[in-house]
Amino acid sequence: MNKSRLEAFSDGVLAIIITIMVLELRIPEGHEWSDVQVLWPKFLSYAISFMYVGIYWNNHHHLMHTVKKVNGGVLWANLHLLFWLSLFPFVSGWAGESHFAANPMTSYGFVALMCGLAYTILVAAIVKADPENHLLQEATGGTGDRKGILSVIAYIFATAAPFLGQGGVLLSGLLLIAVALMWLIPDPRIERILQQTEVQRRG
Amino acid sequence: MNKSRLEAFSDGVLAIIITIMVLELRIPEGHEWSDVQVLWPKFLSYAISFMYVGIYWNNHHHLMHTVKKVNGGVLWANLHLLFWLSLFPFVSGWAGESHFAANPMTSYGFVALMCGLAYTILVAAIVKADPENHLLQEATGGTGDRKGILSVIAYIFATAAPFLGQGGVLLSGLLLIAVALMWLIPDPRIERILQQTEVQRRG
Amino acid sequence: MNKSRLEAFSDGVLAIIITIMVLELRIPEGHEWSDVQVLWPKFLSYAISFMYVGIYWNNHHHLMHTVKKVNGGVLWANLHLLFWLSLFPFVSGWAGESHFAANPMTSYGFVALMCGLAYTILVAAIVKADPENHLLQEATGGTGDRKGILSVIAYIFATAAPFLGQGGVLLSGLLLIAVALMWLIPDPRIERILQQTEVQRRG
Amino acid sequence: MNKSRLEAFSDGVLAIIITIMVLELRIPEGHEWSDVQVLWPKFLSYAISFMYVGIYWNNHHHLMHTVKKVNGGVLWANLHLLFWLSLFPFVSGWAGESHFAANPMTSYGFVALMCGLAYTILVAAIVKADPENHLLQEATGGTGDRKGILSVIAYIFATAAPFLGQGGVLLSGLLLIAVALMWLIPDPRIERILQQTEVQRRG
Numbered sequence: 001m002n003k004s005r006l007e008a009f010s011d012g013v014l015a016i017i018i019t020i021m022v023l024e025l026r027i028p029e030g031h032e033w034s035d036v037q038v039l040w041p042k043f044l045s046y047a048i049s050f051m052y053v054g055i056y057w058n059n060h061h062h063l064m065h066t067v068k069k070v071n072g073g074v075l076w077a078n079l080h081l082l083f084w085l086s087l088f089p090f091v092s093g094w095a096g097e098s099h100f101a102a103n104p105m106t107s108y109g110f111v112a113l114m115c116g117l118a119y120t121i122l123v124a125a126i127v128k129a130d131p132e133n134h135l136l137q138e139a140t141g142g143t144g145d146r147k148g149i150l151s152v153i154a155y156i157f158a159t160a161a162p163f164l165g166q167g168g169v170l171l172s173g174l175l176l177i178a179v180a181l182m183w184l185i186p187d188p189r190i191e192r193i194l195q196q197t198e199v200q201r202r203g
Numbered sequence: 204m205n206k207s208r209l210e211a212f213s214d215g216v217l218a219i220i221i222t223i224m225v226l227e228l229r230i231p232e233g234h235e236w237s238d239v240q241v242l243w244p245k246f247l248s249y250a251i252s253f254m255y256v257g258i259y260w261n262n263h264h265h266l267m268h269t270v271k272k273v274n275g276g277v278l279w280a281n282l283h284l285l286f287w288l289s290l291f292p293f294v295s296g297w298a299g300e301s302h303f304a305a306n307p308m309t310s311y312g313f314v315a316l317m318c319g320l321a322y323t324i325l326v327a328a329i330v331k332a333d334p335e336n337h338l339l340q341e342a343t344g345g346t347g348d349r350k351g352i353l354s355v356i357a358y359i360f361a362t363a364a365p366f367l368g369q370g371g372v373l374l375s376g377l378l379l380i381a382v383a384l385m386w387l388i389p390d391p392r393i394e395r396i397l398q399q400t401e402v403q404r405r406g
Numbered sequence: 407m408n409k410s411r412l413e414a415f416s417d418g419v420l421a422i423i424i425t426i427m428v429l430e431l432r433i434p435e436g437h438e439w440s441d442v443q444v445l446w447p448k449f450l451s452y453a454i455s456f457m458y459v460g461i462y463w464n465n466h467h468h469l470m471h472t473v474k475k476v477n478g479g480v481l482w483a484n485l486h487l488l489f490w491l492s493l494f495p496f497v498s499g500w501a502g503e504s505h506f507a508a509n510p511m512t513s514y515g516f517v518a519l520m521c522g523l524a525y526t527i528l529v530a531a532i533v534k535a536d537p538e539n540h541l542l543q544e545a546t547g548g549t550g551d552r553k554g555i556l557s558v559i560a561y562i563f564a565t566a567a568p569f570l571g572q573g574g575v576l577l578s579g580l581l582l583i584a585v586a587l588m589w590l591i592p593d594p595r596i597e598r599i600l601q602q603t604e605v606q607r608r609g
Numbered sequence: 610m611n612k613s614r615l616e617a618f619s620d621g622v623l624a625i626i627i628t629i630m631v632l633e634l635r636i637p638e639g640h641e642w643s644d645v646q647v648l649w650p651k652f653l654s655y656a657i658s659f660m661y662v663g664i665y666w667n668n669h670h671h672l673m674h675t676v677k678k679v680n681g682g683v684l685w686a687n688l689h690l691l692f693w694l695s696l697f698p699f700v701s702g703w704a705g706e707s708h709f710a711a712n713p714m715t716s717y718g719f720v721a722l723m724c725g726l727a728y729t730i731l732v733a734a735i736v737k738a739d740p741e742n743h744l745l746q747e748a749t750g751g752t753g754d755r756k757g758i759l760s761v762i763a764y765i766f767a768t769a770a771p772f773l774g775q776g777g778v779l780l781s782g783l784l785l786i787a788v789a790l791m792w793l794i795p796d797p798r799i800e801r802i803l804q805q806t807e808v809q810r811r812g
């Protein structure tokens with residue numbers, strides 16, 4: 001089976017998800033700065049969600065690069081991931097609209113968590129479809145894998161924290177931003193630490 | 204004629220159909236769980252429609268894989284299929300919005316039926332365009348074909364059942380979910396039964 | 407310059423234009439058939455516009471097939487065509503919303519006319535960019551060319567007719583449907599007549 | 610890393626940005642010409658923004674044509690550019706909705722400025738990823754580079770001018786149109802002047 005249409009379809013869906021989120025930024029009726037200032041939570045939510053979808057596209061891009069065989073399981077695991085990613089516009093809009101209230105933040109954390117799990121399932125389905133592909137083993141193990149586990153743990157806390165009140169909501173938001181930055185910025189220190197642990201584990 | 208642009212355009216339209224359905228999930232004004240709970244019929248409707256469009260993309264992907272020749276008839280049969288698929292966001296939204304009332308369910312069943320028929324027409328147009336392609340005959344006959352016929356019969360019942368009252372609406376919904384699952388889950392038992400009948404018919 | 411990205415971008419824009427038109431079919435609040443019946447002008451308008459955009463995609467597909475050289479002029483002529491096509495959702499929605507009132511019909515005819523002219527300009531830009539391409543001359547002249555001229559004349563009448571009152575509006579609608587069918591149905595009789603005239607003109 | 614998916618994703622996002630802007634042209638409730646006439650600022654804003662996004666697609670197309678190596682930095686610089694471009698529908702709609710009031714014009718100029726800077730960053734990231742690529746040096750330096758610098762200066766003035774009152778707003782609008790035309794029309798005189806200065810600088 002051909003992986004190029006899987007990439008093309010995923011690119012299409014991700015491109016639409018990342019772009020329709022901007023439709024949640026409703027055009028204000030007035031034309032004063034104050035009319036736009038009230039939109040700041042939506043802008044912030046949009047920017048963070050844009051980063052998230054961008055990170056998924058980026059990782060998906062890297063992951064597919066090493067894939068050689070695609071089967072039915074991989075197609076469905078990919079659609080499952082796209083389903084959860086497609087809920088980002090909803091939870092992103094709700095979080096912004098509600099000025100980051102507790103329940104919307106929990107929802108955002110939950111969708112981020114499900115995306116993280118769906119990505120893990122996709123990786124597993126890909127590895128299962130082509131167990132001999134050493135390049136793939138390399139690419140999906142190691143640092144990327146550890147970042148993935150760290151992210152899922154952070155998402156669980158981000159989902160649960162808002163139940164603890166206003167401080168929990170703030171923690172949830174900080175965790176979600178921290179995960180985005182962890183994937184975004186290739187921080188040499190973090191990379192080094194992760195690599196050292198890697199070396200120790202392997203050695 | 205080149206099939207790659209047909210695939211690219213179909214991928215684009217399917218990616219948009221599957222993604223804009225999420226826009227029907229209007230962001231609630233409040234930020235209580237109760238504000239989201241009222242959206243459950245829309246979520247359910249969205250998830251099922253996402254599966255449906257995903258199944259069509261999946262089958263379209265497989266079908267096109269074996270195609271070698273594309274002519275004007277195939278292009279129009281493909282656009283005809285895309286037209287009916289493009290009505291999924293409408294009937295899906297209406298079914299969810301109305302909490303699965305009878306008429307919206309009939310509409311949903313009808314659109315599913317027309318998509319099923321349009322797909323059958325597309326397959327026929329493809330076979331007619333390239334009658335010598337044995338790989339195609341193989342791919343479009345057999346199990347896939349039987350699943351297709353079963354689906355169309357189920358869609359006819361799903362369209363008619365809601366006229367029988369509340370029980371009929373439920374039956375309609377269950378039929379639509381059952382068809383989705385039949386395509387989604389490669390149930391070994393169903394596969395075996397279908398293959399056996401296949402063998403008997405051929406033998 | 408590479409024509410594949412021009413095709414990809416055009417496919418993307420056309421796929422979005424053809425699909426977002428369905429968003430104009432607002433989901434009714436009630437769940438009676440009468441709630442949907444009032445939408446019939448919008449459905450009709452959607453179906454015809456879907457055909458129009460589909461025809462443009464189809465013709466664009468054929469045209470690009472023969473193209474070998476793409477330059478800046480071709481890129482801009484293509485964007486110019488996409489601009490006018492992007493107004494279809496607006497005029498289509500207005501025509502349906504107003505139950506085919508005179509002014510919306512004139513607007514629809516005008517956008518159809520501008521698309522027809524923009525397509526002619528694109529063909530001219532392509533021929534100018536590669537005057538040695540005989541395959542292209544063949545593909546853009548002859549029957550297709552005559553259909554194009556007939557269409558533009560019909561669009562002019564479709565734009566002007568609604569000013570004559572209710573009968574003119576009807577004429578406008580019939581002309582627009584007739585043009586769509588002329589491109590859609592490869593009527594052997596019309597084809598034969600056009601080919602004969604062609605032969606006489608060439609002979 | 611493969612540049613084709615970067616192009617495909619960018620094409621997808623740009624195609625969506627350029628097309629969803631038409632959704633801001635809300636269908637009027639009445640069917641008189643006066644109902645459409647009030648939309649002229651939105652039409653004008655849409656046409657100019659369509660040109661802007663088209664120019665970016667065009668330049669992106671040319672830029673990517675010469676690229677051979679793509680790394681993580683290029684991917685993120687590209688997403689950063691897409692982020693700012695994705696705000697065009699918002700500022701374009703606001704500018705049109707407010708009949709080109711001062712603050713919306715400043716916002717439009719600011720987004721145009723950020724897009725210009727993001728494009729410059731993308732070019733720098735591409736050059737850094739492949740410093741040996743002479744074709745790239747050629748393509749990103751010279752006339753294109755100067756047009757880029759002129760554009761950024763014009764954007765700064767377009768952002769600042771609306772603070773000076775109604776005349777400033779007009780100046781801002783004219784500057785934004787002038788920049789679009791500078792990229793759109795390959796004015797031989799401007800080209801010649803720019804080339805001469807280029808020759809003098811190099812000679």
